[in-house]
């Protein structure tokens with residue numbers, strides 16, 4: 001049995017180095033400030049979007065960088081070395097948000113909801129966890145009930161990364 005191919009291409013090295021430079025120059029100096037104040041780091045997140053870090057595996061036609069999972073992991077490791085809050089926000093936009101819509105969404109939903117998040121112009125969130133339902137997601141109590149041509153969603157959520165500021 002052979003393992004995964006972890007040879008880095010020039011593209012991998014480029015995104016890793018760009019993420020490392022950005023993390024050390026722009027995130028590390030402000031990380032403690034955001035930890036202490038609990039503010040959301042809007043400006044650095046927007047800049048990460050402009051660098052292509054918010055939709056690394058998202059195809060270019062939906063506003064992403066069109067790279068692979070290894071590129072995503074390399075970039076996120078560099079961001080996390082400077083500040084785990086930034087890397088968690090990055091992770092939710094890239095995977096929980098974009099991946100779910102790309103995998104399960106309609107073409108119309110992909111075109112409408114993915115590009116703003118993949119480009120970092122908007123912030124995504126993913127609401128699974130509830131006060132009494134974490135790993136055991138099957139016990140969640142929130143419900144979406146159809147009401148004519150829309151749904152009414154009722155329930156309580158907790159631990160939602162970017163929840164209070166998400167678009």
Ligand SMILES: Cc1cc2nc3c(=O)[nH]c(=O)nc-3n(C[C@H](O)[C@H](O)[C@H](O)COP(=O)(O)OP(=O)(O)OC[C@H]3O[C@@H](n4cnc5c(N)ncnc54)[C@H](O)[C@@H]3O)c2cc1C
Pocket residue numbers: 088092125126127128129133134135136158159160161162
């Ligand atoms: C930084 C951070 C960001 C997060 N962001 C999000 C987000 O964006 N969206 C979102 O929906 N949620 C988010 N979460 C919530 C996270 O997904 C939950 O914390 C996680 O699902 C675990 O749920 P819980 O905390 O209720 O722990 P529990 O599910 O109560 O688990 C507690 C412990 O019991 C163990 N355990 C659980 N079930 C079993 C079992 N059947 N058998 C054996 N052991 C078991 C677990 O391994 C764990 O050690 C975030 C959490 C953190 C810390």
